[in-house]
Amino acid sequence: MRFGQRGDVLRLADGVSIYANTRLVLGDVVADPCVGISIGARTIVNVGAYLSGEGGLEIGEDVLIGPHAKLLSAGHAIDEGDAVIARNRITRARIFVGDGAWIGAGAIVLEGVSIGRGAVVAAGAVVRQDVPPGMVAAGMPARLIRARRGEAWPSSPAPSSRPKWLQSVFKLVRR
Template identity: 45%
Template sequence: MAAFLLPPYSMRRVRAMCFRLGGAKIALGSEICGGTRMTGSTVHIGKGSFIGADVLIEANTSAEVRVGENVAIGPRTTILTSTHEIGEHKKRAGNAVARSVSIGDGAWIGANATILPGISIGSGAVVAAGTVVHKDVPGSVVVGGQPVRLIRNLSVTS
């Protein structure tokens, strides 16, 4: 009876609806797992995307996070739009800077990845688990490691 009243993915869509009420632009059909946090209202998530458990999406009011359609983001991933300039020696975290992040359609971000401010990840790209993405990633490639490096190219046909 419980499976009929509460299908396995229903709460993921309810969470997406709650984030919509908070101002995020989340397309219908997207799923968001428990523990996910989003700051700011400049988050855009495309149709059919999946956000894993305990993901942090930090969207500064002066920058946005754009997640394309059919994107999969693994658990405990962190996406940041805020950083600081390097300040004087008495306070190294200088003036705040906001830079937008973009993840293209069909991309797959592995668990525990960190995407730093200002990064663009191309359509169909795969970011391996645990990768710190500090530079743009082209479409249809697999990247991983620290520092991030190209692992291989992927076919653009299905």
């Protein structure tokens, strides 16, 4: 996404479907011309979704976004300045969703996260870290639980240096 002109704040490609009660939040394009939302061809955004472009949001082609999913590219600094959160700075970071990905119903994707091509975010998951292409992430916070059929598990450190939760995932995948 290469925003930079005030007219480029919202881009919808051919065949995009946006269902009822979806909210598109574009941000302050005067203060930051790099914000906005770009949605690729044939993407479906189901009912009640919340798409935040304040930090930049790029959604690829053929993506499915489930009902009431939230993609939040902005938040609040919690560990600086004032004890009253509303008085601290707004944080922003671009979210990227690759072609053919699926964000399940009620899932939340937080600022700065990339969801890879063909990846799946399970319903109700809270995603704080990138999801590699072809992987399935679930939980709160979301964790990689398996690779989709025909996809390879992403390369990773030696088994002994993996966190315990990741070691158990590798054991399940290898069964």
